[in-house]
Amino acid sequence: MSSPQEFDELRQGDWLTGVPNISITDFAGRVQREVETPLGVAVVTQCCDLANEGTGLAQFARVVTLEGTAHADARSGRTCRYAPIDDTHFADLTVIGTVTRESPAGRTTMTTARRLAFAECIKRRYSRFAFPDDMVKVLKPLKDKIRDTAAKAGSIGTVLQERVATMRLECEPDWEAPSGLSLTLLVLVEMEFLPSLEELEAAEPPSGATRQRKQGLNGAAEAILNCTSHDQRLADAWDEFGGELLTLFERGLPRSPEGYVIDVQVEILRTDELSYERFRNTVDLDFDYLSAPPEE
């Protein structure tokens, strides 16, 4: 498969069959070994690079099927080792090489939605922010709770999967500072599940007794799920949810060196309330990939 014309037709995420193996090279670029790919390969290189560079070279990942926990983890996004092709096939991003043999026998393309998900997985694997080790320690209680509940069918999992768009982390004065850090967890909520400020100001103050607080993260999640979209009570429910996340966040402070993080905050906001300035000053919090620092 060396014709640039053939490359021109390929797009990232395409699944090529009839490619029996891909080559793994050493640091010098010499083919070290060939990995069998009985299920074919998936295109990793971006299509415009294939068309524009004219090198006749492209990267391909081995296609595999997964079962059990590995399948569940890949489907839920708990691991980004496997980029999804369809419900059962995945591109194994740890085995990437260059096809050196004959042209593929078949080519299966993706829908745009699947192609975006595939690209997101590649981006996540290779471009995510590397948090300082001590910051990972601080985030551990929060990470453990999120990871343990996000993929499950409970209230917390449902809120995180269906109500929360993403979480981002803000740091001051400097991400590399040795001490005195102040961290803010931004919880970005889908617009329909958090009333706008204008809506809250225009609405009548809520009547009746205030709901009892301190029911834990699960109770706060249930309060959110008990509200339909655009419900005014969602504002209070999210406040409670943010308070519970803050408690988890604070629990991580003693895990880092004394004085490393001196202040943590949680802010709940709608997706339309995050300015670009703030977006660029924050990083996505990928709870599945906060690598555990080496044991001391």
Add this chain to the structure above:
Amino acid sequence: MPELLISDPENQDESTSVREAWTQSGEAWTQSVIAPSITGAHVLWSELERVYHVNPPDWDPISAHYVVLFSGVSGTGVDDSGAKFILTQLAGWTCPAAMTAGARRRADDEPEALKRLRLLHSGFLWPAVGASAEPSSPQEMVRWLHEESGLTWDQLGRTLGVSRRSVHAWAAGQRVSGRNLERLSYVYSTINAIAASSAEDRRHTLFSPRSDMQPNLFDQLVIQARKAVPPRDENALLGRLGIAPAN
């Protein structure tokens, strides 16, 4: 009751009893104690009762001393971290704390100096508690800003480095802490210090272009509120545009 200490302006490490210092200074001190130029500092910390700016006329103005009166503190004196924190961080002052005191309530054995201090801060030099027009809590500070700065919730959020929803929540009484409290105090102090009689005038001052090619006051506050940018390839955009400098 903790002893009251006052530092020598020339040598802050050599503190003497405020009782002694007060006795020696007499009425001269009373005349020279003035209210701090940065108002509202006392609301930043619930333990802090009052802050005085003490600058006797025969002292070098640069060596101005501040009297910090707060309660619930085990250690007192110029090295007290709480007082230093207030003066150097919260209020943005650089002078050391000259004196700290550790009593909220009156006691039978209260030093005469402290009684006189109380007389001062409850009398003509500083409005008594409850009679002050100054905010007594972060919530009141935010409300003042919203009503008197001429800025919208969104604009306030930008000066404070948080979302407008957070500012709104603070105005409703949600707790403000840490760096957010420091920044709120700074923004409040800055806007409160604008010589203006209405919210409209303050807004005009905040957005008025400066003649020295510097950012206007609003932009300065926004710039100061910026959080750290995560490390990333600064030439990424140039690279995407095909104009990255050749290495």
